[in-house]
Amino acid sequence: MSKKCCSTDGFELTKDKNSNNKTSCSCCADSDVHNEHDHEHTHGESEKTTLQLFIPAILSFVILMAGISLDNWIPQTWFTGWIRLALYLAAYLPVGFPVMKEAVESIRDGDFFSEFLLMSIATIGAFAIGEYPEGVAVMLFYSIGEAFQDIAVTRAKTNIKSLLDQRPDEVTILEDGQTKVIKAETAKIGQRIQLKPGEKLALDGELASEMASFNTAALTGESKPDSKKKGDEVLAGMINLNTVSEVIILKEFKDSKLSRILELVQNATSQKAKTELFIRKFARIYTPIVTFLAVAIFILPYFIFPNYDYKEWLYRACIFLVISCPCALVISIPLGYFGGIGAGSRNGILFKGSNFLDILADIKNVVMDKTGTLTEGVFKVKEVAILPEFNKDEILQLLNFIEGKSTHPIATAVHEFVGNVDHSLKMEDIEDIAGYGLKGRVDGKDFLAGNFRLMDRFNIKYDTDPAAFTETIIAIAFDGKFAGYITISDHIKEDAAAAIRELKKLGVTPAMLSGDKSAVVNTVAQTLGIQNAFGDLLPEDKVNKVKEIKARGEKVAFVGDGVNDAPVVALSDVGIAMGGLGSDATIETADVVIQDDKPSKIPVAIKIGKETKKIVWQNITLAFVVKAAVLILGAGGLATMWEAVFADVGVAMLAILNAVRIQRFRFS
Incomplete structure (x- = not known):
């Protein structure tokens, strides 16, 4: 014994x-x-x-x-x-x-x-x-x-x-048309891995083959195939399903997403x-x-x-x-x-400690970010309205360039719409103004891209009514003048409404806080049945809203990306991150990580607690x-x-x- x-x-x-x-x-x-x-x-x-x-x-x-x-x-x-x-x-x-x-x-x-x-x-x-x-x-x-x-x-x-057996110890490396098997921990960034059908990827990388299908159960708990195309990120723990594929290593063995999950x-x-x-x-x-x-x-x-x-x-x-x-x-x-x-792990929910199980059991309020939590966070450009006195292509190229400095999903939508970034552009003093947008200088002229509060902050005059739109808007100004806007649409996650219903059954009050404009926020809230929803919020406004709830002596969980909303996550009793296949920083920041990004897992986490x-x-x-x-x-x-x-x-x-x-x- x-x-x-x-x-x-x-x-x-x-x-x-x-x-x-x-x-x-x-x-x-x-x-x-x-x-x-x-x-x-x-x-x-x-x-x-x-x-x-x-x-x-x-x-x-x-x-x-x-x-x-x-x-x-x-x-x-x-x-x-x-x-x-x-x-x-x-x-x-x-x-x-x-x-x-x-x-x-x-x-x-x-x-x-x-x-x-x-x-x-x-x-x-x-x-x-x-x-x-x-x-x-x-x-x-x-x-x-x-x-x-x-x-x-x-x-x-x-x-x-x-989970500890999810990472293979060895990988097959392609060098000069020849394959050789090496220890995964000795593989270097930039090397090319050959992955046969049924094999499990050992390191994070970028798909070099045209197409491939993967089982992502090790990361998300979901075994349904996930199709990837050339250039897409693929992560350690994914299982190649159909054809021989090649992957370019982007991270070392110890820094892979799965390694960080296992450490957690x-x-x-x-x-x-x-x-x-x-x-x-x-x-x-x-x-x-x-x-x-x-x-x-x-x-x-x-x-x-x-x-x-x-x-x-x-x-x-x-x-x-x-x-x-x-x-x-x-x-x-x-x-x-x-x-x-263990029950959480089996359901794709990672708890960073048993103390968070106890806190979740007493949660009375769940405050959620909108983008990426209740909505897909996969934006598509819907309308482009650039004023005639500006060169539309030039404005869009500048927008694409400056958005390339942002990690927000909107930047991805702009990049997909405009195309490759023109790196010959000379933009200086690029600044990310939290809650407003981005600012840079081109040939001594200010270029602004963000919400209409950014326009107000720099005294930019415009004749567009932001309240008339139910989509997300990027307002653009160049050289002190309003240059136009583009609208971007997002979609509500298919299980978001069910998640809200389950939270209410558990006696939990759902609320939504977002930096997006109120018209968009109210539309999403009305669709999902959320009564307490607030838009046009700066990070400090979100903090104040959560403080108001905590002042009533009630425990609060905040659900978001765990990075942009760090002050709210720190203030809340439990920070829940939609980790999924997202950023590593999300896993580091939050107390609870939902691996498959499904809002329906929020009430599941509370039930487990x-x-x-x-x-x-x-x-x-x-x-x-x-x-x-x-x-x-x-x-x-x-x-x-x-x-x-x-x-x-x-x-x-x-x-x-x-x-x-x-x-x-x-x-x-």
């Missing part, structure tokens, strides 16, 4: 620095008790088969039943004294020795009151008073509970650990929920207290009762110790949160109620070791089974 990191502190996935992309389960202890020794222990059982896990328990059970048979069913005169003790010791050692070993190692590490020590003292005490069968039975059932715990923990990790998942359990942190601290105070109480139960009656029987009071103290073991709490609670993170919190509190209530009842009965001499076993191992197993239920739920 290996050291159980969940005995005090839960568990987390960590990358073994001495191996290639392998993982182990390491202790996630607080800094005051976490040391190098913890890293030497992994859940060895997780690598064993189910049968191997239960072999010690099976051996112990067979010998125990032989002893009970000789005691009760086929009594033998020779089965007494040292022979009887030796048989029960033989039954005890397969399950008891590993626990006692861990108790010694825990003490050596400074953890004097571990569950291992409690179980060792209790069962040794049972042997001391001649209750051999009960001493063996307690340790046997404890061992079975630990085996089931290992199975549950392994199962809870399956969805997350499977691996670190997800490091940020603990308040409930989890409380239980940790509680267990560290609670366990020494009940240990001293057990000693008191054994010693104090000597000074109170004249007919003191040390065997009876030692038996009661042992029962008390078995019951008081905090196993059910310190195992099932982190397992519940880990299961929630609510269900996780419900299961955790069910386990807390179950453990406390049962343990409190049996502790009182045990101290009063009304409970036997069998009730103690149920209060400890039985409750722990029920709590574990309850915790893993979340992985079976369907949230969508």
Whole structure:
């Protein structure tokens, strides 16, 4: 039996620095008790088969039943004294020795009151008073509970650990018409990868072939084919489906999108929920207290009762110790949160910590950006209206050039409409004015491209009414004069309306904040059924709107790109990013990342948070109620070791089974 990191502190996935992309389960202890020794222990059982896990328990059970048979069913005169003790010791050692070993190692590490020590003292005490069968039975059932715990923990990790196998270790490089296989981590930017049908891409790159179709399930959770054309970005983890394709490497192995996602998942359990942190601290105070109480139960009656029987009071103290073991709490609670993170991963939602599951469970307001969150963010130029006194081609080329300095999806629409950027243009002092647009200088003349507030800011006169348009408008000015505008259309995501309906069913109030003009925002809001929608907002205006909600004492989640709206993300209780195949910065900024960009995953994330919190509190209530009842009965001499076993191992197993239920739920 290996050291159980969940005995005090839960568990987390960590990358073994001495191996290639392998993982182990390491202790996630607080800094005051976490040391190098913890890293030497992994859940060895997780690598064993189910049968191997239960072999010690099976051996112990067979010998125990032989002893009970000789005691009760086929009594033998020779089965007494040292022979009887030796048989029960033989039954005890397969399950008891590993626990006692861990108790010694825990003490050596400074953890004097571990569950291992409690179980060792209790069962040794049972042997001391001649209750051999009960001493063996307690340790046997404890061992079975630990085996089931290992199975549950392994199962809870399956969805997350499977991600760690998504990156191939090797790639086929094309050089001078020849192919050679090299380690993916040694591949260089600019090299060309050959990808055969069925092979998985190891690094982010640009498709060099004319067309290819990919399975993107590793990144988005969606297995439907995604067609790419030459020049499109393709990411590590995508599986080539049809024809041999070639990809030019754009990022090193460690910087790929999938690598960053894996790093996020691996670190997800490091940020603990308040409930989890409380239980940790509680267990560290609670366990020494009940240990001293057990000693008191054994010693104090000597000074109170004249007919003191040390065997009876030692038996009661042992029962008390078995019951008081905090196993059910310190195992099932982190397992519940880990299961929630795993359920999110399976649904294409990445939580950066269990604390965000707790916060999402209490969310009352979800504030959403419009572009890229509720709408596709795939813009198309609809109308071009350049005034006659300006050269239309020149204005569009200047617009294309300056928009090339922006990361907004509108820039992509302009580029697709105008064509290649004319790099011979001389534009200086290009400035991105947050909430307004872009400004540059051409031959000493100002060129402006943005919303009509930008025109007002620079006192540009225009006779166009912005409110008359229901599309996004880019207003253009050159040399202090209004030059015209282009309109750009976007489309609402197909599952956006369903997402809003689900949020309302959950008792969550949806709201939309956007820097786009109010007419566009109101049209989208009306279509989706959002009552609270505000347009023409600067970044500081969005911050003020969120502050107004928080002033009511309600928790707020903000959903956006996590980059342009960084101030709002920082202010909100939970920042949710539409990560998808978008920017790396999105993954870095947000607390929760929705990988497939579907707004319908927002209510799913909240449901996972609510269900996780419900299961955790069910386990807390179950453990406390049962343990409190049996502790009182045990101290009063009304409970036997069998009730103690149920209060400890039985409750722990029920709590574990309850915790893993979340992985079976369907949230969508």
